[in-house]
Amino acid sequence: MNAQKSHMGEFHCLIRQLGILTELDAVTEENLHNIEAEHLNFSAGSSVYETGLPAAAVYVLVSGYVKLVKTTLLGKSQIIRIVKAGEVFGFDGLVAEHYNHSAATMGDAQVCRIPVAALEDLGEHRAEVERQIMVRCIKELQRADGRLLELGAKRSDERLASFLLDWCQLMPADAWIPLVLSRLEIAQFLGLTIETVSRLFASWKREGILKEKKQAIRVMDWQRLKLLAESH
Amino acid sequence: MNAQKSHMGEFHCLIRQLGILTELDAVTEENLHNIEAEHLNFSAGSSVYETGLPAAAVYVLVSGYVKLVKTTLLGKSQIIRIVKAGEVFGFDGLVAEHYNHSAATMGDAQVCRIPVAALEDLGEHRAEVERQIMVRCIKELQRADGRLLELGAKRSDERLASFLLDWCQLMPADAWIPLVLSRLEIAQFLGLTIETVSRLFASWKREGILKEKKQAIRVMDWQRLKLLAESH
DNA sequence: CGTAAGGTTGATAAGACTCAATCCTTGTGG
């Protein structure tokens, strides 16, 4: 619940993260300094926005991790997406009256908040920025599609295995990889219970597929993990 | 597999469906007649595009239904979305090299195919059209989020109940509502098996919650169905 | 230290899948 503001010409976050650096960046320098973008510092476990609240801004995650969560009327929570540094979230701000999910930081995080009103002040560059946001959105849709397949068509071990593979992707194969999520969060992400996740980890550690130390894991047998992710 | 082409200035599909009729429509009339948009007629169960094929077009469904399907390496299929008339699909065309899912018609359908190249010829109207596409995309993302909650956090009966509620929404409460999907398709949409779906239907028919005739259903007790969708 | 929160483990039960047999529907050809 702790967020420190720092108003500034922080529109750079958006511009830079969207990869429109080149000429636009220069223009930005002059024209956009007065734009109402906030650079926010959140402490661990803070809420960025809540379901049902009026949606009037898009966000770029500068550092850390953010989880997007939807909750059933009965209180069951599902983690819709885990946002990583450099990614855009809160697309709802662009079309909806209210957010249809909640966003909370996992560990400390820096977030750049861009009011949608700011986008309209972009003038001739608005189209370019919006196009990039569209691209990001389409990619999120693709990822969501992939996750629908995971949740709809795979068993617990397959889900956990492909989650780990995805999480560790782009990391050196023989490194200790920080696992930011708690067992509960992994369970909520995969549509499972804490216990099943725990048991799977225990089993795989027993079989030497992976090791765990503190809040980090190390995959010892990538081959078997890949097999687990896709087959029986 | 049967599709009859009819090249024409069918760009109207996009323009109209995106709701940019007003002044833009007039301009369209003159400027866009030469745009390479195809109006396609598909017979039941035809493929619009397949996973892995080069993606170079966006589609608007003019009439009928289209299912978007992803498949596991083991052959398990998940329906990630059911496209209804007036909706846009194939967003992949705008960003990806290849489609990451397949699209097939359910029953006969009319589809308007807009090559992405065509969008670039839109000149000053391109921004407007792209903005509308972005809006559509964001809405799809929201729907996908909702479905992630369904698949991740709900039991079979809750999933089927909320699917039916969603399917029948906007329909007169006391009408026979055509159910376009087979049991298999419902199962693939909800991440269940044919048998469980069949059993749930049987049970609900027995309890007088709904009736079924031919390929249509009629909900007799909306209240109970709503309860089933959200609670135990 | 002592406490609280998170994690593990075991026993049990419920939910959903699998396999298999049977029952419609629907469409086709004689």
Place this chain on the structure above:
DNA sequence: CCACAAGGATTGAGTCTTATCAACCTTACG
């Protein structure tokens, strides 16, 4: 117009997976 074949749907029996409940362990931290 009827008979029959084929695909879809239903139902039942048994099994596997995952959730639930409960106890216990571990770690971090005041």
